[in-house]
Amino acid sequence: MSKKKGILDDHKKIGKKLVPPLAQFQNLDTSKNSNYYEGVVPEAIWIAFINKSYGYNTGIRLFTKFLETVINIKESKNTPYYISWYYDLDDETAKKIRSKFKSEGIYNPINEALTPLLNAYPKCPLNKVFENHTSHSENDVTKVKDMLLLLVDKTSTESTFLLANTLYFLMINGKMKVTKDSLLAKLPLIQDYPNSEISKMIASAVRATSNLMFNKPIIERKNNTWVNYFWNRGLELEACEI
Numbered sequence: 001m002s003k004k005k006g007i008l009d010d011h012k013k014i015g016k017k018l019v020p021p022l023a024q025f026q027n028l029d030t031s032k033n034s035n036y037y038e039g040v041v042p043e044a045i046w047i048a049f050i051n052k053s054y055g056y057n058t059g060i061r062l063f064t065k066f067l068e069t070v071i072n073i074k075e076s077k078n079t080p081y082y083i084s085w086y087y088d089l090d091d092e093t094a095k096k097i098r099s100k101f102k103s104e105g106i107y108n109p110i111n112e113a114l115t116p117l118l119n120a121y122p123k124c125p126l127n128k129v130f131e132n133h134t135s136h137s138e139n140d141v142t143k144v145k146d147m148l149l150l151l152v153d154k155t156s157t158e159s160t161f162l163l164a165n166t167l168y169f170l171m172i173n174g175k176m177k178v179t180k181d182s183l184l185a186k187l188p189l190i191q192d193y194p195n196s197e198i199s200k201m202i203a204s205a206v207r208a209t210s211n212l213m214f215n216k217p218i219i220e221r222k223n224n225t226w227v228n229y230f231w232n233r234g235l236e237l238e239a240c241e242i
Contacts, residue, residue: 040163040214041151042230043082046114046126048147048162053113056161056191062106062113063165064172069100078219079175081166084226085219086125094128101129116143121233125226141237148234154210157193160203164190166213167206176209184209 051059063081070080073096078085089097101107111118111130118124118133119140127133150158168187170176178184183205186198190206193199213219221227 036154036210037152039227040210041148042227043084043214044162044166045147045151046083046117047081047165048151048158049117050110050113051161051165052147052158054109056164059161060165060168062110064169065104065106066101066110067169069104069106070097073097073100079170079173081169082214082219082221083125084221084223086128087226088222089125089128091128098129098131116140116147120144120237121230123229123233136237145238154207155203160190160193160206163206163210163213164203167209170213176213 047059047063050062053059054062067079067081074080074089074093076085080086098107101110107130114126114130115133116136116139118127118130119136121127121144122134122136124133147158150156151162153159164187167176167184171178171184171187183202186202187206189196190199190202193203
């Protein structure tokens with residue numbers, strides 16, 4: 001029988017303080033991957049939750065259908081794969097998107113996958129589309145914490161597939177072009193990551209594009225409202241001091 005995990009086992013001692021998991025991200029040295037930690041993680045964590053719930057193949061199908069539906073309803077020069085895109089979404093458009101999701105059969109599976117995130121972060125812009133996420137449970141917070149601990153490693157399968165989903169959609173929609181001899185042209189083979197050498201090479205190439213995918217000219221944030229709320233909310237959910 002495995003030993004029961006103690007309540008402070010996942011806390012990290014920084015100086016004289018025990019820092020809970022969600023707050024640990026505020027203390028990371030992100031100088032080498034600042035855009036990934038500060039921008040990509042809060043903007044794209046929803047993609048990771050879908051992949052985690054359904055696996056890479058089904059996850060990318062749901063992700064692609066999600067974006068295609070949104071784009072068909074609301075035109076935008078920026079592709080709506082990052083959460084801040086939904087910040088200015090008006091109620092009427094959100095209602096149309098929600099209705100279309102339901103008729104396409106993707107509302108319930110995506111809503112279920114995102115429930116921990118949307119419950120823990122009630123001001124998440126995606127809550128304009130997905131309804132009734134007004135309170136959170138300890139389990140919701142645990143699932144968000146666990147996901148963040150996986151995403152902090154840029155080479156994890158969760159981070160890799162998150163970025164691969166995004167790149168795939170940009171490629172099939174002509175937002176990002178790659179040459180035929182590029183490793184990125186073999187992107188579907190990444191589904192074997194990290195169990196084959198070719199998948200590891202493709203994953204490395206995908207990670208190299210992360211700054212481009214989440215910066216101008218691919219996307220343009222009007223402000224950092226969601227990103228700031230994301231990290232501050234994490235501190236609210238777990239106090240910094242015991």
